[in-house]
Amino acid sequence: EIVLTQSPATLSLSPGERATLSCRASQTVSNYLAWYRQKPGQAPRLLIYDASNRATGIPARFSGSGSGTDFTLTISSLEPEDFAVYYCQQRSNWPITFGQGTRLEIK
Amino acid sequence: QVQLVESGGGVVQPGRSLRLSCAASGFIFSNYGMHWVRQAPGKGLEWVAVISDDGTDRRYADSVKGRFTISRDYSKNTVFLQMNSLRPEDTAVYHCFKEKRGYSYGDYWGQGTLVTVSS
Numbered sequence: 594e595i596v597l598t599q600s601p602a603t604l605s606l607s608p609g610e611r612a613t614l615s616c617r618a619s620q621t622v623s624n625y626l627a628w629y630r631q632k633p634g635q636a637p638r639l640l641i642y643d644a645s646n647r648a649t650g651i652p653a654r655f656s657g658s659g660s661g662t663d664f665t666l667t668i669s670s671l672e673p674e675d676f677a678v679y680y681c682q683q684r685s686n687w688p689i690t691f692g693q694g695t696r697l698e699i700k
Numbered sequence: 701q702v703q704l705v706e707s708g709g710g711v712v713q714p715g716r717s718l719r720l721s722c723a724a725s726g727f728i729f730s731n732y733g734m735h736w737v738r739q740a741p742g743k744g745l746e747w748v749a750v751i752s753d754d755g756t757d758r759r760y761a762d763s764v765k766g767r768f769t770i771s772r773d774y775s776k777n778t779v780f781l782q783m784n785s786l787r788p789e790d791t792a793v794y795h796c797f798k799e800k801r802g803y804s805y806g807d808y809w810g811q812g813t814l815v816t817v818s819s
Contacts, residue, residue: 594762627805629745636795636809637745648800648807680745684804688761689735689747 595619597681599692605700612668614695616681621661625685628657628666631694632677640679641666671697702726702808704796709813712786720781722796722810729777730754733799735806736770736781738792738815748794750804751779764790786817 596619624644629637641657708720749770797806
C-alpha cells in the first residue's frame with residue numbers, strides 16, 4: 594500500500610501568517626491527492642482534490658501543488674478557523690490511504 | 701442539502717458483531733460510491749471500505765477484510781457496515797462519506813458513530 598508521510602507533525606504559527614504543509618508518497622500517485630481539514634470534534638472537510646483543485650466553497654487562501662510523490666498545501670494567510678489538523682489522502686491505488694496528519698496550532 | 705447520519709455504534713465485547721448504518725439524504729444516492737473511514741481515539745484517519753454507486757464493486761482495507769461487509773439499500777438510501785469478529789483495535793469513530801462524483805474523495809462526511817470493543 595502507498596504510505597503518505599506528512600510534515601511537520603506540528604506547525605506553530607500566528608493568524609495572518611503563511612502555512613506550508615507537506616505530504617510525501619512512498620510511490621507515485623500522479624496528481625491523485627486530496628487535502629482535508631479536521632477541526633476538533635468535527636468530520637474532515639475536503640479542501641483540495643487532485644492536487645490543486647479547490648473543493649466547492651473553499652476560500653482562495655487555500656492552494657495545493659505537486660505531482661508524483663511530493664505535494665504541498667499552502668494557506669496564504671491563516672484565519673482562526675484554520676488551526677486544526679490537516680490530512681492528505683491518495684486515490685491512485687487501492688487501498689485508499691491517508692497521511693498521519695499535521696497539527697496546525699496557534700503560536 | 702446533503703446529510704449523512706451514522707448510527708449503530710456502542711460498546712461490544714471482543715468477538716461479537718455490530719452493524720452500522722449511514723442514512724443519506726439531499727443527493728441522488730444511486731449515483732455515488734460510498735465509503736467508511738474510521739478514527740481511533742486521538743489518532744488519524746483510516747480508510748475501511750467502499751461500495752460503488754451500483755453496488756457491484758466492494759473493496760476493503762486488509763485490516764478488516766473477511767470480517768467486515770459493506771452493503772447498501774437503495775430503497776432506504778442507506779449504506780451499512782456489518783462488523784463481525786470485532787477486536788479491541790477496531791475501537792474508533794466510524795464515519796461514512798459520499799464520494800465526489802468520479803473521484804474517491806469524500807466531499808461530504810457524517811459526524812460519525814463511536815464503536816468501543818471491550819470486555
